[in-house]
Amino acid sequence: MMAGNGSEEHSDEDLMLSYQQGDAAAFEVLYERHKGGVFRYLLAKCYQQAIAEELFQDVWMKLIVARDRYEVRAKFTTYLYQLAHNHFVDYYRKTRTDVFQQKDCDEDVEQITAEAQKQADEQLDIQRQTETLAELIDNLPDEQREAFMLREEAGLTVAEIAEVTGVNAETAKSRLRYAVKKLRAGLKENG
The missing domain is CATH 1.10.10.10 (Winged helix-like DNA-binding domain superfamily/Winged helix DNA-binding domain)
Structure with missing residues (x-):
């Protein structure tokens, strides 16, 4: 992993750039930092645990696939949540179901x-x-x-x-x- 005393001192952007260069440990740190927030964000949008889990996995998969194209233009969190937002919108457009209006909790x-x-x-x-x-x-x-x-x-x-x-x-x-x-x-x- 990146040189230094600990992953806490590395910015998300630095970690993503390290992951882009093949550092899998950098990705693990990013995932650990942001998995809870991304999942709660998706769950708050769709109200369905199973759908949120599916979307959550898809978002991280999209991040993995797009790693070679990643450029630091804004904060990593902006990039990540934009991926999550766009994926939710795409999913919603494809399904057009009422599940997002149901609040089965x-x-x-x-x-x-x-x-x-x-x-x-x-x-x-x-x-x-x-x-x-x-x-x-x-x-x-x-x-x-x-x-x-x-x-x-x-x-x-x-x-x-x-x-x-x-x-x-x-x-x-x-x-x-x-x-x-x-x-x-x-x-x-x-x-």
Whole structure:
């Protein structure tokens, strides 16, 4: 792997360039850094665990296939989430099903409930707040939810969110602002 004391000190861009040169360990570091955020982003867009898993694998496969064409033009996270966004849009256009409108989260509720039972009493309060926030996020309009997830999960700037979603910066900023406003109001209302 790249020279240095640890992978933590290498930027995502440096790691991707190392992977481009054949350093598989650099790819492993990138994957570990971003797998959770990319998966949660896709799950928030499609609401279906199985579909999100399929899209998630496809995104990483696209990254592997495109590694020789990678150039540092923006942050790696912008590049990665743009791949995820574009792949989701392509998938949605091909399938044109209603699965993305269905919010079948029984599986998630059961998992959260099982985890909450294992936690100490103080964790129950945190869990309730988390569930409330997740529900509030799920109820945001698609564009606002996407902007919020890109900001919170990927740490993208407003300009990067605009680039990923194909809108101007003011529109991205507005979507993010409205999302935060609705989430704050919902949290306040739910105590």
